[in-house]
Amino acid sequence: MHDAYDVLCVGYGPANVAVAVAFEELWPQARVKFLEREPGPYWQRAMLLDGSDIQNNPLRDLVTPRNPRSRYTFTNFLHEQGRLFKHLNLPSHYPLRKEYARYVQWVAETVQADVDYGREVTGIKMDSSADGPLVEVTVADGTTYHGRSVVVAPGRTPNVPAVFGDVPAPHLFHTSQFLPNIADLERDFDGTLAVVGASQSAVEVVLDLIARFPAARITNVMTGFGYRLKDTSPFSEEVYFPEFVEYYFHATEEGKKRLRDQLRPTNYSAADADVVSALYMRMYEDELDGRERIRLATNRRIESVERTAEGVALDVTEHITGERERIHADRVVLATGYLDLGITGRTEQLPPLLRDLADVLGVTDDQPLSVGYDYGVVPHPAFEREVPPIFVNGLCESTHGLGDAGSFSLLALRSQAIVESLERRLVAEQGTADLVAAQAAGSEI
Template sequence: MTQKIYDILGIGFGPANIALAAALEELAPQFSVHFLERRSAAAWQPGMLLSGSDIQNHPLRDLVTPRNPKSHYSFTNFLYENQRLYAHLNLPLHYPLRLEYAQYIQWVAAFFAEQVNYQSEAAAIEPVQHPDSGEIVHYRVTTQNGEAYLARSIVMAPGRTPFIPAPFDTLRDSRVVHLNQYLPALAQAAEGNDALRVAVVGGSQSAVELLLHASSQHGVSRVAGFTRNFAFRQKDTSPFSDEVYFPEFVDTFYHASAENKARLRRELVHTNYSTADIDVLDQLYVRQYENRLLQRDTLQILTCHEIESCQPAAGGVRIESRHFVDGSTFSGEFDLVVLATGFLDLGTDERQEPCPQLLKPLNALQEDGAPTLTIGKDYRLENIAGGRLAPVYLNGLCESTHGMGDAGSFSLLAIRAQAIVESLAQRLTPRGEGGQ
């Protein structure tokens, strides 16, 4: 029996490829589509669903609305279908709760359950060439459990790789985790420990939220936050700056020179990185002040501190840091260390990686030997195998080429999905549900 060849195989089924699934159904239903997802069920940041935290994003910038305001899969319709529309509109919040948005994403994902294989983590992508022309006509994708899938095109949306800075990058200790693992790691560390000591490393929105959450938990006796900055910065929320999340800015950024891209990123960094919203900054400052009033040392914030070492110790994980201005030092042991240090982008700098691990076989085929992938305006890999390449797209990994809208934000998910679907429609001839 001949193995089925899908028109489109999506790797990962988080928000980016869920938005793609909705766009394919509404714009190109003629294609056969399948997705592989390593999780056991659809989920969005389950390790960071902190009580009271919001999404920092306008709710109408959801999986579909900017592309199709009439879509069944909108956040507004999710609220309506679940009898929560009026109650939600009455909430005294600027942005939806992260917990509710996670439920929305799961709600949309459920409509496409038959197209998804959960607990299927892609392990390898093998280009399959035509025996006569040498053209790469499709791909064989193998999962960790040995299953194989054939597809005429691939849309990669595995999520970004966590950035683990020195000295943590060489440490293999279950008590040191990236923020994505925070809630389960906290629960594990708290087992049999009613005086938990937690360290949070970083100066981002997530770092501030983690400090607030950890310091409010029963059984946590001490929380310390480490940042190299002089202070936690407020996010740039100017409406002028937020035009960085407009579709038009993607065009501007993509066609800019490398020098101007770098200049724009330096200027706009505080719209997304190493900053926090004023509401959580105010909460943390008040909590720190209250601790001083009560003469407690349960919350400690160490600014201007560069961490010099992190090592397993008899009583936990020992962190040693130094104040880069006055030279004062800190040394302390913790039961849990959480790295709120962000994620890698594509590139060759410190906080970047040349390409996702799965795409290294394709990266090696680049004609000019470039160390990083060449990405087209439509998010498609270019400059490989003389252009004789079945389409491969990066969905949500292109900040270095397309700008801040690809930095893990929901703002352009729907528009990016549309661009990918339109490109696929130009390059694939539908072969039917059982196409071979």
């Protein structure tokens, strides 16, 4: 018999840190192991830019919506760090991203969680024991862990469109790797840096680059006419309410598509007013001073990308006029977002770590991963009794709505749903196993 954990949790970013808090507060008896590839509990290290904020109310933290009396609230973090009154006095609507990263790290290190750092998970498959199906998780050095269930929270896969091919970093890279790939450039760097995209991340990167490298030229390539303001209407922001999750989950596929089309500007291809205004003011002042450091190459479609001796060349076409142009850059930053689960658009059929389970989970070219309301994976009916509980945490925008779009808004409530479902499933399963064993023992007397 395997010495199995009750739950194996892959990843220890904000999504699974919230799960760790939920285990401590809701089901402390569970034997849980967390596996994290990084050497510590870090969040968005590559995008902790000066002045950048988190874009959501700080009370939508890892625990407050579920348990505002918890020790692990953002408010209590500020109190324990001696910064509560200073923070309350800030002339800002949202906390700095740097401070929220420290909050996440503080919770991760304070909560009673069993974490193995520096463990990159390379595979997940099923195993079995006399007590029922198990999950086997393998890490890079060949070590295996066994559990009666697994919660997968590796973060979403960066979206790198096929046109960008195999141009290696640091010549071309995604924003998720931004700071490490510009760390070698000196402050007096006077080359050209291209940023692809028109999202919040894109404008943040443009502002960071021009401040970090005052002599550089920044070219921002985007498919639209210009930056659009994010829809922050309080009516639209109700997509981050728990009631919307239920509404969205039970909608038809046609209904889900209609909602996505309506609500896309609340999170995608748009930016907050503060950074848009800051960028426009910076460009205006540059024009006043007779210099052009930032160029917006708008309405451009990137046709091909080539690695050159000087850097990277982007062949682009202007949507309206049809004009063709070759843009040369020393480095290219992709602010192109992340993949979601699905089979159309910017999607992948299942998290890469679950690829070895595709058959038993019923995933095919025409069928993405099926996820239940409790974030538990629904296996193929033929294998239902053979598959231990598998949960996906923070990857379910296509089934549960924008609250799963890399946002903190519903982390606390999602972690509650996952932990309570795991307890129901595993305790009931163990109870059944104990009853069968007792009956078998009784029949031998």
